[in-house]
Amino acid sequence: xxxxxxALTRSGAVLGAAFMVLAGxxxxxxxxxxxxxxxxxxxxxxxxxxWQYAFALVLSVPLLRRLGLRAMRTRFPGRHLARVxxxxxxxxxxxxxxxxxxxxxxxxxxxxxxxxIIVGAKLFLGEQVGWKRxxxxxxxxxxxxxxxxxxxxxxxTASLLPVLAALLWGASSLxxxxxTAHERPETITIWLLVLLTPINAGLAAAAGFAVPTSTGLVVxxxxxxxxxxxxxFLTAAYKAADAAYVQPFDDLKLPLNVLxxxxxxxxxxxxxxxxxxxxxLGASLFLMASEFLKEKGRG
Numbered sequence: 459x460x461x462x463x464x465a466l467t468r469s470g471a472v473l474g475a476a477f478m479v480l481a482g483x484x485x486x487x488x489x490x491x492x493x494x495x496x497x498x499x500x501x502x503x504x505x506x507x508x509w510q511y512a513f514a515l516v517l518s519v520p521l522l523r524r525l526g527l528r529a530m531r532t533r534f535p536g537r538h539l540a541r542v543x544x545x546x547x548x549x550x551x552x553x554x555x556x557x558x559x560x561x562x563x564x565x566x567x568x569x570x571x572x573x574x575i576i577v578g579a580k581l582f583l584g585e586q587v588g589w590k591r592x593x594x595x596x597x598x599x600x601x602x603x604x605x606x607x608x609x610x611x612x613x614x615t616a617s618l619l620p621v622l623a624a625l626l627w628g629a630s631s632l633x634x635x636x637x638t639a640h641e642r643p644e645t646i647t648i649w650l651l652v653l654l655t656p657i658n659a660g661l662a663a664a665a666g667f668a669v670p671t672s673t674g675l676v677v678x679x680x681x682x683x684x685x686x687x688x689x690x691f692l693t694a695a696y697k698a699a700d701a702a703y704v705q706p707f708d709d710l711k712l713p714l715n716v717l718x719x720x721x722x723x724x725x726x727x728x729x730x731x732x733x734x735x736x737x738x739l740g741a742s743l744f745l746m747a748s749e750f751l752k753e754k755g756r757g
Contacts, residue, residue, distance in 0.1 A: 471749035474699025475742070477691045478707040484688030486714040490722045491681040495674050503553040505668040506678065508658040513682025514689075515651040521644065521686075529644050530652075534637060538646075541633035542653040548626035550661065555619035562719075562727050565712050566602040566734070567620035572705045573599065574628030579702040582632060587702050594745040598709040601737030604730045605712070634693060635701040643693035650689060699749070706745055709738040 492510060495501045532538060555564050572595045579585040607613065637646050662668075670678050695704045713735040716727065
C-alpha cells in the first residue's frame with residue numbers, strides 16, 4: 459500500500475497523462491489570452507502568432523544558456539524543420555477556422571487529431587493500437603460530435619478548417635514522438651521556438667505587421683511564457699508514453715477551454731456540450747486506468 463504513490467510517479471501511463479493535461483491547461487490559458495488580444499484589443503491574428511512565439515523564444519533564453527549550445531545539437535535538422543512547418547501551417551488553418559466557427563466548435567473539430575495520430579502511429583511508428591485505445595478515441599470523438607452537431611444548419615464546409623489544422627498538428631505530433639526517441643524534450647522545444655519565430659514573422663509581414671502596446675503587450679508576454687511551458691509538457695508527455703495512448707488526453711482541451719473561457723469572459727455554451735465533455739473525460743480516465751493496470755501486470 460505504501461508503494462502506491464511511488465508507483466504512480468514512476469508510471470509512464472500516469473506521467474504521460476499528467477503531462478498532457480498540464481499542457482492542456484497551459485494552452486487553454488494561452489487561447490483565452492490570444493482571444494482577448496484579438497477580440498478586445500483588435501490585434502491581427504498573424505501578428506499575435508508571431509509575438510507569442512517570439513516572446514516564447516526570448517523567455518526560453520535562460521534555459522538555453524543553462525543547457526548550453528549542446529541543447530541545439532541534433533542529427534535531425536530536417537525533421538525539426540518539417541515538424542515546425544506543419545505546426546505553423548496548422549496555426550494558420552486554426553486561425554482561419556476561428557474566424558468562421560464558434561470557439562467551442564472549432565476545438566471540438568480539432569479533436570479529430572487523435573484519429574490522424576493513431577493511424578500515423580500505427581503506420582509510421584509501429585506502435586500497437588489495441589481495442590481499448592481505439593474505443594477511447596472513438597468515444598472522445600463521439601463526444602465532440604455531440605457538441606458539434608454536424609447535422610445542424612449551422613454546420614458549413616468552412617467548419618472543416620479546424621480539421622485541416624488537426625491533420626497538420628497530428629503529423630507534427632508524430633514527428634515529436636519520433637524525435638523523443640533520439641533527443642531530449644528541451645532540444646525539441648527550443649528547436650520549435652527558434653524555427654517557428656522566423657516563419658511566423660514572414661506570415662505576419664505578408665498580412666501587415668503590427669506591434670503590441672500596453673495591456674496587449676503584457677498579455678502576449680504571458681502567452682509566450684505559457685507557450686514555452688505548454689510545449690515542454692507536451693513533449694514530456696510523448697516521451698513518457700506512446701503517442702496513441704497520450705493523445706486522447708488531449709481531448710480534455712475542450713472542457714478546459716470552455717472552463718477558461720467561462721472564467722475569463724463569463725460565457726459557457728449551452729446545449730449538449732457538457733454531455734460531450736463527460737464522454738471525453740470518461741474515455742480519457744478509462745484509458746489511463748487500463749494502461750496503468752497493464753503496466754502493473756508487466757511489473
